[in-house]
Amino acid sequence: QKEVEQDPGPLSVPEGAIVSLNCTYSNSAFQYFMWYRQYSRKGPELLMYTYSSGNKEDGRFTAQVDKSSKYISLFIRDSQPSDSATYLCAMSAARDDKIIFGKGTRLHILP
């Protein structure tokens, strides 16, 4: 079982819809969770950073962590064509310096 699993997509949704992106993981030691957005031929940019379980909201973005299920989600409300990108989840454990990335989900928002 891979440490971090993420559906590669592509995921196509109409403009204005709520988008749900997810990752599952196997290492129960992970405590730090991140979501990055990557546009084509650009570097990833940090969207959300959370510690342990719970929700965090920033504008149209909400990150959710469920440690009991080893499942994290990113919700995008009122999706826009400019949200079309690849979304990478990432996580790390308290005792480890390395950040483990999912392979990314390609998202297309249809005008």
Added chain:
Amino acid sequence: DGGITQSPKYLFRKEGQNVTLSCEQNLNHDAMYWYRQDPGQGLRLIYYSQIVNDFQKGDIAEGYSVSREKKESFPLTVTSAQKNPTAFYLCASSISGKHSPLHFGNGTRLTVT
């Protein structure tokens, strides 16, 4: 404006030649990283450095070398020993390297023919 600068954006080399990719940051971050990104493979860690004059191998270090002589700079050399060097290379930095989120440059696309 603080950030990470990778140059050049595109690089072309002949097989058998070594090539060095530049990465400079003015964020005053302690830790710096090199990742390789291939389609369908996600991000794979090549090398990382948490302090000047010290660095560690990542998951795919074979065929690569780095140096960290200055806090701001972390160049990556792709040697002729790297079997499949054509890829998108990303440099990143973080404040402390301990669970701090990464800040990425915009990458260098290396093509070796």
